Amino acid sequence: MKKLTVLSPTAILGYGFPKQSFLDGLTHNPDVIGVDAGSVDPGPYYLGAGVSFTDRAAVKRDLALILPEALKRNIPVIIGSAGGAGAHPHLDWNREIIEELAVEYKLHFKLAVIPADIDRDYLLENLDKTSALGPLPELTAETVKEAEAVVAQMGWEPFVDALEQGADVILAGRTYDPAVFAAYAIKLGFPQGPALHMGKILECAAIAADPGSGRDCMVGVLDEEGFTLFPTNPQRRCTIKSVAAHSLYEKSNPWLLPGPGGALDLSQAKYQQVDERTVRVTGSKHVHAEYQVKLEGVRLAGYRTLAIAGLRDPILIKQLDHVLQEVRAAVQDNFEDAKGYNLHFLTYGVNGVMGELEPTPTPGHEVGLVIDVVAPTQEQANTICSFCRSTMLHFGYPGRISTAGNLALPYSPSDIKAGPVYEFCIHHLLPAEPNFFKPEILEVGK
């Protein structure tokens, strides 16, 4: 029975992995090495601002370990969701790192670069074909026009295309995570269900092991009926529970996981403990559906300035809600002509983490206050935050005895200009052709 071995060094490119775990992984003769380089979990900022949430030196370190070893052994390397958010600035950023490494390590190879950006005009023309994915409104022309950046998650087909064109390394923009790990297998004719299920688990590297870790390696061996998994670090092991529980992680439905072109149906998946550290999975199916890609887009919400302060006076803390209301009223009065700003107080020690949902909003002896202002310009955010912070600092509340100042400000300057703030505004499906995303093949190094 034919087999295919896939090595996943780390959950996100740049998170790192022990060098020994990676070298141990190589002893299993992987046919392909896959790395997921991005996620929407860190929030909308990175897509909007065009920067990676992963650190450049950390990404370079990981690639410096992976690329030379892979190339010397003729193992293709596939990287999806480049630079964290997978739009063209992120793709360029990640490609530059690879090109630097090619010079430093005297590497010479074919690099396929696959962008995931969606042109706004194309979206406007196809607006009525889109549908909301989740509890949000249907797409409108205004939303598309105000979007700063829009990407679509590609499936495995563009990777197959790149491999067929002889790519040694593939760097893709936003990708459906399992596709990074399943593409090579699907190209060779392995059944899609097990390939994609294995990809779904491998994209998180050793998270599905016990103890789990996002910065340690996992090996998957695919065959025609299923796959086996084991972490390369001998201190970790895969168990039925650790692998089965992985379908729960960050997903709304562990049985049916939609992706481009269909859904992974795990209702018949069976997990077996093969040995102390290895789990075998059979019964994963891929159910076909109309080919649709998931769109992700963000808009600029404004600019943020914030101030952090501690409150320690018990008389103040006892009437904090009232004081914050009065301060808010003062801000509204002073800025009655200002439009479109938002003032948010976070009160740590009361309900900072859960807001109104906090079941036990009982303050202790101190409260951590964040004054968070988002306004249409950075200057406006600065001005409003400054006014609010100084009003709060000197506010005379009933019964006050600590009359020198209400806030323990840890920093000078007290107000931190946090820059642009983005919000997700597009999370929709768009029908597409699987070969919608075109690889560009480059010769890297000399």
Next chain:
Amino acid sequence: MRNVAITELAHVVRSKNSGPYELTFDIIFKDLSCFDLAVKSGIFTPELFASLYKIPVQDVLGVIEYPPALAIKATIVRMRPAGSVGETDVYGAQQHAPLLTITVPVEQGE
């Protein structure tokens, strides 16, 4: 009947975003007998999560039993898209405290 604290039956109680618009909770039970007691109790309904999170029941998108991992999962509509103005928890990873107040009614002697 006695009421058993959820933390006696479950060894994982967690929250996390499932995409930017949904918040998903997992309660993973210590063993099969704990999982069976939880399922048998009948308390893990959309109404339970709606009440714990102070949302209308239609904002509870699903409550799912997942025997392969001895887990019960519930998903709700997020208060706002992740990272939007007014956010308190970008990853949604610390919204599980109301779940820790759950008590499971269990027959005496079970």
